[in-house]
Amino acid sequence: MRSPKDFFKPLAVGAPAPRHEIPFRPSRMIHFFPASNEKMRGKAQDMATKVDVLLANLEDGVPAGDKEAARAGLVEVATSVDFGETQFWTRVNSLDSPWGLDDLTAAVLDAGDALDVIMIPKVEGPEDIHYVDRLLAQLEAKAGLTEPLMVHAILETARGVANVEEICLASPRMQGLSLGPADLAANRRMKTTRVGGGHPDYVVRQDPDPDDEHADRPIYQQDLWHYTIARMVDACVTAGILPYYGPFGDIADGVACEDQFRNAYLLGCVGAWSLHPSQIEIAKRVFSPRPADVAHAQRVIEAMGDGTGAIMLDGKMEDDASTKQCQVVVALARELAARDPELAESYGFAS
Template sequence: MRNPKDFFRPLAAGAPEPIREIPFRPSRMIHFFDPSNEKMAAKVPDLAKKVDIILGNLEDAIKAENKEAARLGLVKIAQSTDFGDTQLWTRVNSLDSPWVLDDLTTLVTEIGDKIDVIMVPKVEGAEDIHYVDRLLAQLEARAGIKKPILVHALLETARGVANVEEICSASPRMQGLSLGPADLAADRRMKTTRVGGGHPGYLVRQDPIDGDIEGQRTTYQQDLWHYTIARMVDACQANGIFAFYGPFGDIKDVVACEDQFRNAFLLGCVGAWSLHPVQIDIAKRVFSPEPADVAHALHVIEEMGDGTGAVMIDGKMEDDASVKQCHVMVDLAKQLSARDPELAATYGFADA
């Protein structure tokens, strides 16, 4: 058994010392792009100014014959682009693929000082993170990287969900988790072909009136992903890392996309994936607190004074738990305002 004191020691001689706390950075959207697509790659510098996280994708959606081009394309883009405060992530190929070793070796040694987070797909247990953890330390030592590259795990299998707590606690590198609904649906044998979102067949029905089962009865569509997202959020929060909703595949249905993103936000996710530029603004809007909610939170904090006891504010009982909730809202608003001047003005923090 590994001694807890060893948890924060480098796994390779010369590797950077592991960090002890994952810092929060605005992460409302992880915007995916294909580094092998020259037209898409040309847009990266402008996109980087609009998003919190930009991710060079090497795995799904990249054809086998384009894997090497995507890898080398990402190296070229990272070397030639100033990302400013925007985080640069990549999603490497799965650990059982013939490409992942070259992905990690090339990216860490060539652009390891530019990459903030590596997303690992189809993580099933702590052993997957342990493998990546050790390999990254060896490569960081070889390349002279001064800051450890963080790891983000993608939940895409039933086994991964079953082991979610041990995945979150497997390494100091763990930055967070994303839900991968399409692969997870297939692995669970769920009967849906949608990429994220709900399904009209997954519903509850109002009880019959006067025993008439054929009469008018309202139905309510349910959320296929509520259980998994809630479990993911709890596992992340218990380990000081961050939960993200994954892709919403129906690009044209911006209304349902916003609904799904908002559900994830309310449950505790810090962001979601954007697969198309139209989803960037949706994620930015949804994962930023409403100005009215921030104003209410500030009012409660001010009225509560030292945060103890219970008071009536605008006809509602508020106590120390209310203040804690309000601080979550205000802290997020302030963190986002530091990156987004327009949002700071909206919240009234522009002169703070």
């Protein structure tokens, strides 16, 4: 049993006090680069000016023989790049791997001053977060850090999804969750080889035409990830942390990528992973409210006055629930516009 009063005490002598709230900073795209790749490290400074989150990847996508080079690359980027307003994250190797402990140690002791968030893959339950929480506190104390590092978990197993609420509430370090569709599909024994997105065999079919049994019956492709994303969003909102869609693997299919990102955005996600520069602009466009939506939301808020009661606006009923929805859109628009003059102008916020 743990007293609620102890929840916000440091877990190690000399470690910084945990945060009471998760700071919201734009994170429409978490842009991955392999930290072992010298050419990609050379582009990190330029990429930091184009993305909301830049992530040095040490895990999947980095061959076993390059794991130590990736760890050294993380430290190199952390100590040489001016990130400005951009967040700097890293994804370490899983806790059951030979590299996870050394990744966490180097991340805190050698790169901790530059890092904002450490992403933990294949989290299956709160015990994984408890382990990381205590270890980070000890390392922060050793490194003399004054701000606590945040933790982001990836849902990649059925057990993780089953325990998602407990994971979200496991520590005040929890910053958010991402959906890991490829590993999750394998763990669930789903019969798809795609990395995210829909599947042409996952459909609903229109009923037969009662007057013509030979008439075509249109089919409509469905979203394999709707349930999991919705559950993840609910768990994150309950805990006061942030939900993200993960990777979309078909780099060449920008249209389907945008569709998947928009599904996640509409369900409540704040961002998605970008695996290629072409996906950066897609994520930026999708996870920024459309100017027309912002204008409409502002009209509703203004027309509703104190936000109570109900009105008719453009032939549609608006009430206090409508106002709350509109406030979500306008608040996000203002957060993004504060850091993006082009968006501010499109929203009519520019002074």
